[in-house]
Amino acid sequence: MSRRVDAGADCFDPRDSGLVHDPYPVFAELRAAGRPLWSEQLGMWLAARYRDADAVVRHRALGRIHPPRQPEDLWALFNQLERDSVLGCEPPKHTRLRGLLGKAFVRSNIERLRPHIEELCGGLLDGLEERARDGEPFDLIADYAEPLPVMIIAELLGIPDGDRHLLRPWSAAMMKMNEYGRTPAAEAAARAAAAEFDAFVRKLAARRRHAPQDDLITHLVQAEQDGDQLSEDELVATVVVLLNAGHEASVNCLGNGMVVLLNHPDQQRRLADHPVGLAATATEEFLRFDSPLHLFERTAMADVEIGGVVVRAGERIAALLGSANRDGEVFERADEFDIGREPNPHIAFGGGVHFCVGAPLARVEVAIAVRCLIERFPLLRPAGTPVRRPAFVQRGWTRVPVAI
Numbered sequence: 001m002s003r004r005v006d007a008g009a010d011c012f013d014p015r016d017s018g019l020v021h022d023p024y025p026v027f028a029e030l031r032a033a034g035r036p037l038w039s040e041q042l043g044m045w046l047a048a049r050y051r052d053a054d055a056v057v058r059h060r061a062l063g064r065i066h067p068p069r070q071p072e073d074l075w076a077l078f079n080q081l082e083r084d085s086v087l088g089c090e091p092p093k094h095t096r097l098r099g100l101l102g103k104a105f106v107r108s109n110i111e112r113l114r115p116h117i118e119e120l121c122g123g124l125l126d127g128l129e130e131r132a133r134d135g136e137p138f139d140l141i142a143d144y145a146e147p148l149p150v151m152i153i154a155e156l157l158g159i160p161d162g163d164r165h166l167l168r169p170w171s172a173a174m175m176k177m178n179e180y181g182r183t184p185a186a187e188a189a190a191r192a193a194a195a196e197f198d199a200f201v202r203k204l205a206a207r208r209r210h211a212p213q214d215d216l217i218t219h220l221v222q223a224e225q226d227g228d229q230l231s232e233d234e235l236v237a238t239v240v241v242l243l244n245a246g247h248e249a250s251v252n253c254l255g256n257g258m259v260v261l262l263n264h265p266d267q268q269r270r271l272a273d274h275p276v277g278l279a280a281t282a283t284e285e286f287l288r289f290d291s292p293l294h295l296f297e298r299t300a301m302a303d304v305e306i307g308g309v310v311v312r313a314g315e316r317i318a319a320l321l322g323s324a325n326r327d328g329e330v331f332e333r334a335d336e337f338d339i340g341r342e343p344n345p346h347i348a349f350g351g352g353v354h355f356c357v358g359a360p361l362a363r364v365e366v367a368i369a370v371r372c373l374i375e376r377f378p379l380l381r382p383a384g385t386p387v388r389r390p391a392f393v394q395r396g397w398t399r400v401p402v403a404i
Helices: 007-011 017-021 024-032 050-058 072-083 093-105 107-111 114-133 141-145 147-157 161-178 184-210 216-222 232-262 265-273 275-289 359-376
Strands: 037-039 044-047 296-300 304-306 309-311 316-319 397-399 401-403
Touching: 007 024, 007 037, 044 050, 050 296, 050 304, 050 316, 072 184, 072 232, 093 232, 107 359, 114 141, 114 147, 114 359, 141 147, 141 232, 141 359, 141 397, 147 161, 147 216, 147 232, 147 359, 161 184, 161 232, 184 216, 184 232, 216 232, 232 265, 232 275, 232 359, 232 397, 265 275, 265 359, 275 359
Parallel strands: 044 316
Antiparallel strands: 037 044, 296 316, 304 309
């Protein structure tokens, strides 16, 4: 087995607007090759089939390794935030960080949040209903999908009300560093956001050390496992990644799923008729059918065989999660949207040691948000053309106008 340069991989360019708009025909072409393909353009392997992408996210010889961004003096803080986050490191450090963090996201803790999440949804929908009575459309993203997850993760962490408006702009700027074809202006904005975010979290953590409260930042300040605690750098990096990743997936899952739902009136009627019974399976289908994260990159720490090819030590391989979740070898009627689909073994949250620690929270908040929305507005309809985010990795919408 050896590396083969594949012309078939040339159809995949995450900077191409056509691919961002509709990647699924290209995904089908990549899966048809029957093995991972080498992209000379991107300098990495592409794992498009479910079995291969699943192996990529689970194989212990494939690490979440970020080479330091250069020049080091310009990127020092950003590199530190990546290096010390639970998402950006490998065992044994990852095991220690996840152990200190994981207790806050156990299912029993998340389930206790249900009444409060329903209350937050109700408050947002009350305001939208007032506007809708006058026939005024609203933006499903800016008015519902974005504020809800930010409110939830900010309350969990203990971010003061008056500072919460800062979080989404910081997060959006930093998350653009996961995309391809970044501009110098976007990179400068990411560095500035990281510096402001870092300073903000350090001040807040210092206050919690002197005046503990019932919130996640206090828990992280006090958390201890086998006599070990988070360093200050690790604590800051953990809070930043929770705020970034902790709401980004929920925003895009809810937005992507609702756009698809509104384009499938039969499925919308089905959900409106059985919102309680179908909200959870609809959420899983949202995650599968148009996944919020389409690419998860790994680096080989030793030679490893994936799907019949050898990924050499130091080479990168991308799990194309959006493609894997449309693989007809795993999902019957893979290109059909079915809100009652069971089983639904999608890998939208990754797998292995890097399986998304916030997945239980994302599932609960999206399911509640969908149920509350469709119960309140069963005849919700598009009120204009949605505007796609110009990004491939974090797939979502910037604007989705709707009316009742």
